[in-house]
Amino acid sequence: MQMPEPEARILSRKAEIVARLEAALSPGAVIHAEEEVRVYECDALTAYRCPPLAVILPSSTAEVAAALRILHEERVPVVPRGSGTSLAGGALPTADSVILGVARMNRVLETDYENRFIRVETGRTNLSVTGAVEAEGFFYAPDPSSQLACAIAGNIAMNSGGAHCLKYGVTTNNLLGVTMVTMEGEVLEIGGHALDAPGLDLLGVICGSEGQLGVVTEATLRILAKPEGARPILLGFDENEVAGACVSDIIRAGVLPVAIEFMDRPCIRACEDFAHAGYPDVEALLIVEVEGSEAEIDDQLAKIREIAARHSPREMRESRSAEESAAIWKGRKAAFGAMGQINDYMCLDGTIPVSALPLVLRRIGEMSRDFGLDVANVFHAGDGNMHPLILFDANKPGDLELCEAFGAEILKLCVEVGGCLTGEHGVGVEKRDLMEHQYSAADLEAQLRVKDAFDPRWLLNPAKVFPLHVTAGRRMAA
Amino acid sequence: MKDAPYAAAESALAGEIAAAHEAGEPVEIVGGGTRRALGRPVQAARAVSTASLSGIALHEPGALTLVAGAGTPLAEVEAALAREGQRLAFEPMDHRGLLGSSGEPTLGAVAAMNNSGPRRIQAGAARDAMLGVRLIDGRGEVVSNGGRVMKNVTGYDLVKLMAGSWGTLGLLTEIAFKVLPIPEAEATVMLTGLDDARAVEALSAALGSPYDVTGAAHGEGRTLVRVEGFAAQIAHRGPALARLFSPFGKAEIVSGEASAALWRGVRDVEAFHGREGAVWRVSVKPSEGPRLVSALKAQGAFAALYDWGGGLVWLLTAEEGDAGAALIRAETRARGGHATLVRGSAATRAAVEPFEPAAPGIAALEARLRAAFDPKSILNPGRMRG
Numbered sequence A: 001m002q003m004p005e006p007e008a009r010i011l012s013r014k015a016e017i018v019a020r021l022e023a024a025l026s027p028g029a030v031i032h033a034e035e036e037v038r039v040y041e042c043d044a045l046t047a048y049r050c051p052p053l054a055v056i057l058p059s060s061t062a063e064v065a066a067a068l069r070i071l072h073e074e075r076v077p078v079v080p081r082g083s084g085t086s087l088a089g090g091a092l093p094t095a096d097s098v099i100l101g102v103a104r105m106n107r108v109l110e111t112d113y114e115n116r117f118i119r120v121e122t123g124r125t126n127l128s129v130t131g132a133v134e135a136e137g138f139f140y141a142p143d144p145s146s147q148l149a150c151a152i153a154g155n156i157a158m159n160s161g162g163a164h165c166l167k168y169g170v171t172t173n174n175l176l177g178v179t180m181v182t183m184e185g186e187v188l189e190i191g192g193h194a195l196d197a198p199g200l201d202l203l204g205v206i207c208g209s210e211g212q213l214g215v216v217t218e219a220t221l222r223i224l225a226k227p228e229g230a231r232p233i234l235l236g237f238d239e240n241e242v243a244g245a246c247v248s249d250i251i252r253a254g255v256l257p258v259a260i261e262f263m264d265r266p267c268i269r270a271c272e273d274f275a276h277a278g279y280p281d282v283e284a285l286l287i288v289e290v291e292g293s294e295a296e297i298d299d300q301l302a303k304i305r306e307i308a309a310r311h312s313p314r315e316m317r318e319s320r321s322a323e324e325s326a327a328i329w330k331g332r333k334a335a336f337g338a339m340g341q342i343n344d345y346m347c348l349d350g351t352i353p354v355s356a357l358p359l360v361l362r363r364i365g366e367m368s369r370d371f372g373l374d375v376a377n378v379f380h381a382g383d384g385n386m387h388p389l390i391l392f393d394a395n396k397p398g399d400l401e402l403c404e405a406f407g408a409e410i411l412k413l414c415v416e417v418g419g420c421l422t423g424e425h426g427v428g429v430e431k432r433d434l435m436e437h438q439y440s441a442a443d444l445e446a447q448l449r450v451k452d453a454f455d456p457r458w459l460l461n462p463a464k465v466f467p468l469h470v471t472a473g474r475r476m477a478a
Numbered sequence B: 001m002k003d004a005p006y007a008a009a010e011s012a013l014a015g016e017i018a019a020a021h022e023a024g025e026p027v028e029i030v031g032g033g034t035r036r037a038l039g040r041p042v043q044a045a046r047a048v049s050t051a052s053l054s055g056i057a058l059h060e061p062g063a064l065t066l067v068a069g070a071g072t073p074l075a076e077v078e079a080a081l082a083r084e085g086q087r088l089a090f091e092p093m094d095h096r097g098l099l100g101s102s103g104e105p106t107l108g109a110v111a112a113m114n115n116s117g118p119r120r121i122q123a124g125a126a127r128d129a130m131l132g133v134r135l136i137d138g139r140g141e142v143v144s145n146g147g148r149v150m151k152n153v154t155g156y157d158l159v160k161l162m163a164g165s166w167g168t169l170g171l172l173t174e175i176a177f178k179v180l181p182i183p184e185a186e187a188t189v190m191l192t193g194l195d196d197a198r199a200v201e202a203l204s205a206a207l208g209s210p211y212d213v214t215g216a217a218h219g220e221g222r223t224l225v226r227v228e229g230f231a232a233q234i235a236h237r238g239p240a241l242a243r244l245f246s247p248f249g250k251a252e253i254v255s256g257e258a259s260a261a262l263w264r265g266v267r268d269v270e271a272f273h274g275r276e277g278a279v280w281r282v283s284v285k286p287s288e289g290p291r292l293v294s295a296l297k298a299q300g301a302f303a304a305l306y307d308w309g310g311g312l313v314w315l316l317t318a319e320e321g322d323a324g325a326a327l328i329r330a331e332t333r334a335r336g337g338h339a340t341l342v343r344g345s346a347a348t349r350a351a352v353e354p355f356e357p358a359a360p361g362i363a364a365l366e367a368r369l370r371a372a373f374d375p376k377s378i379l380n381p382g383r384m385r386g
Ligand SMILES: Cc1cc2nc3c(=O)[nH]c(=O)nc-3n(C[C@H](O)[C@H](O)[C@H](O)COP(=O)(O)OP(=O)(O)OC[C@H]3O[C@@H](n4cnc5c(N)ncnc54)[C@H](O)[C@@H]3O)c2cc1C
Pocket: A043, A044, A079, A080, A081, A082, A083, A084, A085, A086, A087, A089, A090, A091, A102, A122, A143, A144, A145, A146, A149, A150, A151, A152, A153, A154, A155, A156, A157, A158, A159, A160, A161, A162, A163, A210, A211, A212, A214, A215, A216, A217, A336, A424, A425, A426, A461
């Protein structure tokens, strides 16, 4: 992984820069000792590490603005950070960059049940947003599997999704407004409390911009009333293709499940060994969850059974209680952990049109044989967001590189069949160099011009999202 | 998309825009022309029609996706979807009745104005259903962003930026939409005789319930809440909402076509059709809607309708002077909202800002973005902002 050379002019001014930051921020907000900054050397893409110049942990929007004004003047690159759970290396520093972490900004600023929103500081974790409103019967819908740890800041920057986004949408569909500080230190209020905002949809382009357009310090999020109940059905099939066809039929029939999760045999096996969820011994497994009153759930699950029955399922296991639901979800929720127990793995995130599912699964199987690396598939089937997990051995020389090459081939395949490189994890550094497979030079140029408009000096997270050779001119000019 | 029926037309239009850029000659982008009288009159000698960008390039019912040219008549798209039991869930408004215009609304205009109706509260806006776009920028370059899949975070989301940009950043040539199945049944739970404040309380109670409400409107003495789904679901949720409403009065349940007709009325602001005056569209926090309206009524003559649980307020007022602009903007801003003049004479629309003026920092950012996409300001100049 290539990263820009750190700039000597910044490295040599470390003491002065730290002193200016310390003068502007509250005590304890600036971390610069070598052994302490190492904590921030990577995010969840642990294969790549680099300790930053310094780390700042401001406690208010005003402090963020003060710090950014200094760093803008000093022309120091800034890498915003939430909880550091990015799987794409979005929060990976360079040696001449300052990490700006919002972890200390985690207050709830306002809850309004009558108008169904909550306003929080963005360092707050995803799960604790729901935690703040669930006593009143509400929840915040986007639910990444990392929700215990990941922050709203990172969710907004990556436009994160979750298992339930088939029905409720991803972050961008549940975000009403933000307070954002520009690299120059200007505080902007974008969006608001209403379901639409005046002017250009700046909120829409900020969400998913991977910390490259501004530092988001506060957010107004939609909260929704909890459904009466939810229950899953587990369906087992002898072939991946058949499971894929079943997904398509369920969607077409007008049943809108909140989640349709897919696991293939290698994944089922690993989960079984690890979580003992009691999954059947089948080639492909679907977990389909629906919501409503007890009677509504029964009715919808009956419709799903009827559709599934046409595809000769090997197993149909309908949950009848909270315990049975938990048992069905147990293996799926443990999937990443299970894979981690048996192997090092790389988690991909391409999205494909649902219709291409059988073809793509078959091709991944073939490539797996060619590359000599095993793949387990677990993904959000309803919306075509795949998560192939490529297993490799980090201690074996060359295995990581082989795994990355295999991953790149899978992502190119996703683009080829009409899909995209990343459905919810973001580009970061991980998929940066594949962007030209999805976008033409003119397509990328339009995106770069948007960054020019927000961050003319290219100081915010500059080495991410776009291939370095594409952004070189802009980064050098800054 | 490759092989789209309008691929050649896109190249031809790109050539036209490139020439206009070269000459520094502004153009007005025209779809069906049904909303030409919305926003500032465009200062352009020449109109560019999107009519040639017509046709459905892809409809994959099992993947809930449709890709079509920006000039495709909305009616054609809706008919094709209906044949497969699907629809555009965001329920775009038909402005013809309100504006007294004719012509065929096009898909591109729906996208360019982020046109979203009553179901916005549950299914999202047009921008939420837009999966990808192709556009011609102000230099005549073709740019593609997003795609045709449901989840996509690859690079910046220019799709959202295009939604609601009124053709000022680019001429949309193609849009990919997420579509949804048409539910088996619908019903409207209706209360009558509530004042505005009580009505919005009732709507808030419904939207805070677990019954997945897909419409929440109030006007002309009727308070409406819609549920959609399988017949068995509606049989459960309709009566459950009626019970929830018991503190507000005795609710009536209307179903089938009668219910659908009520929501067409809400969507198209039918109550103001054929009535003289300027029409404003205001967005506020739902609970502020009735307070805004009573503050306005204390200072002038206004009629009001509410959608989106009270958060979308339609105002009718006399078209004298500034057509209420200063008063409406002041009262709206004091409540953190914003207002758009949707119907007014050309003279009124030239004299007042139809779109809400932006705060200085935001205005500067918007201007930089405009310049990035359209450096010579040749696309729909003046339409959205000066
Ligand atoms: C086990 C596991 C499971 C996961 N499951 C899911 C899943 O189901 N769905 C999903 O979508 N993702 C998932 N992820 C990925 C990750 O959790 C998400 O991308 C998450 O949103 C990152 O949040 P964070 O706070 O940790 O952000 P970080 O990792 O700290 O940062 C992520 C990006 O956000 C930027 N950023 C951070 N703070 C700000 C700010 N204040 N302003 C501007 N930019 C900022 C950073 O610069 C970086 O580019 C998973 C990760 C793990 C490790």
